[in-house]
Amino acid sequence: MARSGGGNCCSLPNGVRARSVALAKWSASLFVKFISNLNLNQTNDHLQLSSQHFRLNRRNTMTEMLKTQAIVSRDTLQNGGWKFEDVRVRQPREGEVLVKMVATGICHSDVFAGSVPKGASPLAVYPRVLGHEGGGYVVAVGPGVTVASVNDPVLLSFASCQSCFHCKSGVPATCKDFLAWNTLSFDKVFTSDTLPDDATPDITGTFFSQSSFAKLSIVKQSSIVNAKELIKDKSELQLFAPLGCGAQTGAGSVTKVAEAGPKDSMTVIGLGGVGMGALMAARLRECHTIIAIDRVPSRLALARELGATHTIDTTDTPPGEELVNAIRKVTEGLGTSVTIETTGVPDLTESGYEATRARGKHIQIGISPDLSYEVKFGLARGNLFANKSFIGAVEGWADPREFIPQMIQWYREGRFPLEKMVKFSPAKDFQRALDDMHRGATIKPVILWD
Secondary structure: OOOOOOOOOOHHHHHHHHHHHHHHOOOOOOOOOOOOOOOOEEEEEEHHHHEOOOOOOOOOOOOOEEEEEEEEEEHHHHHOOOEEEEEOOOOOOEEEEEEEEEEEEEOOOHHOOOOOOOOOOOOOOOOOOOOOOOEEEEEEEOOOOOOOOOOEEEOOOOOOOOOOHHHHHHHHOOOOOHHHHOOOEEEEEEEEEEOOOOOOEEEEEOHHHHOOOOOOEEHHHHEEEEEOOOOOHHHHHHHHHHOOOOOHHHHHHHHOOOOOOOOEEEEEOOOOHHHHHHHHHHHHHOOOOOEEEEEOOHHHHHHHHHOOOOEEOOOOOOHHHHHHHHHHHHHHOOEEEEEOOOOOOHHHHHHHHOOOEEEEEEEEEOOOOOOOOOOOOHHHOOOOOOOEEEEEOHHOOHHHHHHHHHHHHHOOOOOHHHHEEEEEHHHHHHHHHHHHHHHHOOOEEEOOOO
């Protein structure tokens, strides 16, 4: 059966997907303990901290470790190394915020980072708390924080230096230190609950400067979008949590990278969270032809509901000449003016570029897990003379503090129906949510912390 990806900011092809989840058939007893050392009261649709533990002011910091729960990656997912645990989290420091998560989207990038064998890559850091699509409420802030105050609702996205040329140009997704702030940020902020109270933190956090697979987590302020004026209640904060990466990457790639419009035709390869975000953006930009490609029938059906004019099942039409010809057949032999490739599967990447028409744009989002893989395009076949563009797109070239409010506005206008691809699960049932995602039963799993 032909391979097709899930659609995400760092998608996984079938082989890695199988190693990441299908082989991870462990069963563990999950014990969820209430945050015993905090006095929490239910008010205004969210939990506020009692003043007996914190003074509710914008500059508040903490002097004690706080008990919480987290999904801790102690080993690879395929080795059964992801565990739901009681842990402790340290206090916020300069430029940091302590956030109580209410929801976290699960992205293939989390699976990718938590599936790299120990010693195989700088990404292979264990134990670690992942998660990078968080939404919650501010519990406390460190010195120098200006983006949010205690009790503010916040949505979390990627972090950036905010001072380089790209950040100052309004495109923090191309920050010169993007990797250092996000995937290669290894500050230890959590402590195993089995260690003494005064033990040095032993669990790495700050994945995408947020590590939102924890009920309480330390977040760098550049990752924060203040949602005080954006949301109506906690349920919206839960729904909007995945906007910070997957949906943003897909929609931004259409609206900002491709700058698509009514004169464009578009192919979207891979119908996970990123692919569906791209598809919805293509519809709201009124692209006249939208071809959705995947191998999961339920995803193809949803794609038609969300605006795809044509769908192609790669089970029947495999990558290569057959897929290229199928795309060209729909477009009078031309190919589409924009291709959004979300899977990172090499033969799908090459097919997508081949099927992009002259003067068209191939937008590459997915990354092959084989980082040494080189995509090869034969110039003699006409690709050079066709004046095509091959463009890499991280986070849709978006500035989250501008683009997340834009997506929310589209949602309120009924043009970005995020609810159609989100499925909620309790955080302790994360393994089931992962399984549902990888077999195509769920487009965007979101785990809830309350």
